C-alpha cells in the first residue's frame with residue numbers, strides 16, 4: 001500500500017542525495033529536476049555535457065537509470081540524446097526500455113477531436129501555449145497566469161468529452177490530459193521488476209505533483225525519494241535537493 005500525503009506528515013528521514021550510488025537504481029524526472037524551468041517547453045536549456053554525464057551515470061549503474069517524465073519519449077530523445085537510456089514518457093504512459101523497445105498508447109477519435117479543439121481554442125487565448133505530446137495534450141499558461149481559470153475550465157470540458165481513458169494532470173502552470181491507468185509510480189514499479197533494476201534499491205528524484213506517485217513507489221520498496229526545490233507543498237519525498245543545478249552537480253560527482 002502506498003503512502004498518502006498529509007500536510008501534517010513530516011518526512012520520516014531527511015536525506016540529501018546520496019554520494020554512494022552503489023546498489024541503487026536511479027529514476028530521474030526532467031523538468032524542474034534535471035533541467036531548470038523555462039518560460040516555455042521549447043525554451044529549456046540543456047547544459048553542455050549533460051547528455052554525456054547521464055550516459056556515464058547509466059554506465060556506473062550498469063544501466064539502472066531511467067528518465068521518468070511528462071514529456072514524450074520522442075521529445076526526451078531530441079532534447080537529451082538519450083537513446084541508450086530507458087525513458088518513460090507521458091507521466092508513465094509511454095515507455096522505451098534500454099533495449100530500445102517503445103510502448104505507446106493508442107488514441108481515439110474523441111481524443112483527436114479534443115486535440116484539434118484545444119489547439120484552436122488556445123490560439124484564441126494570447127499567452128497560452130498548446131503542447132502536442134501524441135497520446136497526451138497540454139495547455140500551458142506560464143506566460144499568461146491570468147488565464148489559469150479559462151485554461152482549467154477548457155481542460156475540464158475536454159476531459160468530459162474524451163471519456164474515461166484520459167485523466168487531467170495538473171503541473172507547474174500547465175494542465176494536461178494524459179492516458180489513465182499508468183502513473184510514474186507504476187512506471188518505477190515496472191522497471192524494478194526487471195533487469196538491470198530488479199536487484200537494486202530505487203532512488204526517485206523529482207519536483208512536481210506527478211512525481212509523488214514515484215516517491216510513494218520508491219518508499220514502498222524501501223528506497224529513497226528526493227524532492228527538488230521546495231514550494232511549501234507537502235510531499236512524500238524523504239529527502240531534499242536544493243535545485244536542478246544541485247542535481248546536475250550530484251550527477252557529475254557520482255558519475256565521475
Ligand SMILES: O=P(O)(O)OC[C@H]1O[C@H](O[C@H]2O[C@H](CO)[C@@H](O)[C@H](O)[C@H]2O)[C@H](O)[C@@H](O)[C@@H]1O
Nearest residue numbers: 030031037038039040041069070071142172174
Ligand atoms: O515530468 P516532468 O519531466 O517534470 O515534465 C512535466 C512537464 O514539463 C514541461 O512543462 C514544464 O516545464 C516547462 C519548461 O521548463 C515550463 O515552461 C512549463 O511551465 C512547465 O509546466 C513539459 O512541457 C510538459 O509536457 C511536462 O508534462
